Amino acid sequence: MAEQILILDFGSQYTQLIARRVRELNVYCEIHPFNKIPEITPDVKGVILSGSPCSVRDAGSPDLDLDAIRGKLPLLGVCYGAQLLAHKYGGEVLPSEIREYGRANLDHVDLHYDLLKEMTHGSQVWMSHGDTIKTLPAGFDIIASTASVKVAAFKVQGETTYGIQFHPEVTHSLEGKNLLRNFVVHICGCSQDWTSDTFIDSTIDALRTRLGKDKVVMGLSGGVDSSVAATLIHRAIGDQLTCVFVDNGLLRKNEFEEVLDSYKHLGLNVIGVDAKQRFYEALAGLTDPEAKRKAIGRVFIEVFDDEAHKIEGVKWLGQGTIYPDVIESVSVKGPSATIKSHHNVGGLPDFMKLSVVEPLNTLFKDEVREVGRALEIPEAIIGRHPFPGPGLAIRILGDITAEKVKTLQEVDHIFIQGLKEHGLYDKVWQAGAILLPIQSVGVMGDERTYERVVALRAVGSVDGMTADWIHLPYEFLGKMSNEIINRVKGVNRVVYDISSKPPATIEWE
CATH class of the missing domain: 3.30.300.10 (GMP Synthetase; Chain A, domain 3)
Incomplete structure (x- = not known):
């Protein structure tokens, strides 16, 4: 298992961005809701607490027991995460006298601390909080300040536990990536060896072990995600994979023919299905966007199921699910109220009786492209713009x-x-x-x-x-x-x- 950083999400709009910045350092990380913490295994090298739209002073605000983490693993609290650390252990968090939002500068930076190594005095950071830490608990030291925020960063004595009131993950924090590198590499000791090539090798090995001699069927869209996922599965099990590309009548001009041709050059076994009329009939009279999505999803499953039944002995369904789809399907307080129906998370009906294999469900979109290029998939596919699953149906407003x-x-x-x-x-x-x-x-x-x-x-x-x-x-x-x-x-x-x-x-x- 690759070493990783665990990010606990309190609902911040920036949480995925923290993960992106950590991944850019060639270090694997995962996001989990604060109330669904996974087992802390030896491969977890450190923990980051995200920001939140909530206030630590509010009744029912997100909270968690940090005893299994604090003092045992390096810990970094970002914004709400920092305020939670201060609040839980005896500090005082109060509403800011002036809402602190936007650019600020660190006019005090204690460079003796590992978190702030090679940062500069006056470094620009991005603030986004309505509360501020007024006093710190005993044993917490201030290590950075701005003109208006006395506690911009702190460290707990005798521990690798840190808190920062600003957001290092946004580009407006000009040395934010440096700070995250200090935490992830120097404090957590991550080796920065998580690359596209290592992902490909480990994924193909895992797919071979998991799938064995079983047959897999997969629906292709012509897009980056499904193409890369199919190529990985094909590299692992060869002709045990059968792909289905459905013309739902909502593709771009000439796309059906062009995509089928490009897949032939990749060596994939692809069946093309013209189902335009079935989709048009199902969409007739529908104007609500979500109703259109559901109709398209339903008919696609019906068409796909028809084709899958023609292949004898299929046990697995391949999907191009990527990490943002997984994250967005689980909020910090349980499943999101409305998940776009073209996300591939949990979309398999019971009657299909297939197990799901999703080789890309830990990657962000740009990482999928990097893997695709490492697999030498043609740039015409890798560089293709994202295209929505429901196709032109959600670019035609109305029926x-x-x-x-x-x-x-x-x-x-x-x-x-x-x-x-x-x-x-x-x-x-x-x-x-x-x-x-x-x-x-x-x-x-x-x-x-x-x-x-x-x-x-x-x-x-x-x-x-x-x-x-x-x-x-x-x-x-x-x-x-x-x-x-x-x-x-x-x-x-x-x-x-x-x-x-x-x-x-x-x-x-």
Whole structure:
């Protein structure tokens, strides 16, 4: 088992970002809800307590027994985690006189402490808290301060237990990665040997042991996650894997044929299934986004089950589930109220009677791409923008018809090809077009028109948790607008979405 850092989540919006930063140091880590702590095994080298939207002063605020950790393993409390340490052991946490949010500078940094090695006086950090630590418990030493926050960081005497009031995981904390390196590498003693190559070798070995001579069936989407997962399983068991690629009528233009061709070059055994009509019939009249997702999921399972029954002796279902899907399916207070239905977590109906194998369920999206490149999967697949499981159904606002799908496919094709031809595709994390449920007045030639509006969306991101709109050149946007309106019948207006996530999501539904 790889050595790891355990991150206990109190519900912070930044918890996944802490994990990302630790992984960037080539150290494996896992996130677990604070109230579902796994067994502390010898491979756990240290523990990080996350932030939280809660206050330690509130009745019922997140709490946990730290006796099994404190003084036995290195421990770092971040924001709420630091306040919890102070509060539990006799310190005083009070509401901040001025809400401390945004950039601040460490005007006192005690460089004698391992956590702060090689950091600089005046180092910029990111604060995000409504409470502050006013007094520390006995035996807790202040090791860093800002002009307005006396206890910006502390250490417990005689222990490798630390607390910080700022967030080292966000890029606004300019030396935050250095601080995390100090904790993970120098204090916890992690060897930084968790790489794509070691992941591939250990995963393939584990798959061979787990699957043996059993047969596996897997649904492919053409995307990065399912392609990398299928390749890993194929490397482990070869032709015991059968893949199914379903045309649900909601793919991009020519995608079904192009993806099938690319999989042939990977040596995968892939069955292509044209099920467009079944999906259109199931979606007829549906307008609610979640209803559309559920209908698509239901029909996909039906189609997939039909194909799986044609393969004799199948015992396993392969899935491209990645780590954010797993994390988002369990909140710090139990299952999330609404999980997007296209997440692959727990989506297997009882009647299929298959065990699930998910070789990527510990990786973030960018790590999946790194593994894919190490596996020498073509860049056309690895560099492909994320595409939602329900496809164009959630980029068509309102009900779904074959005519609407064809219209959006044409618009999307012009936009995506334009990005590629102008050298912009690889500078964008995800892009697509949205067909809006409104019409607008226009003029074409001497005629007045009343036709559809489409929105173009292009965002930059690392893993989809946060995203910002891309400042595409005006000349390019103008060219795309002209081409779409001139070439796609029924569209007379093009708009560009300049919303960031948060508060907007990447997809419109």
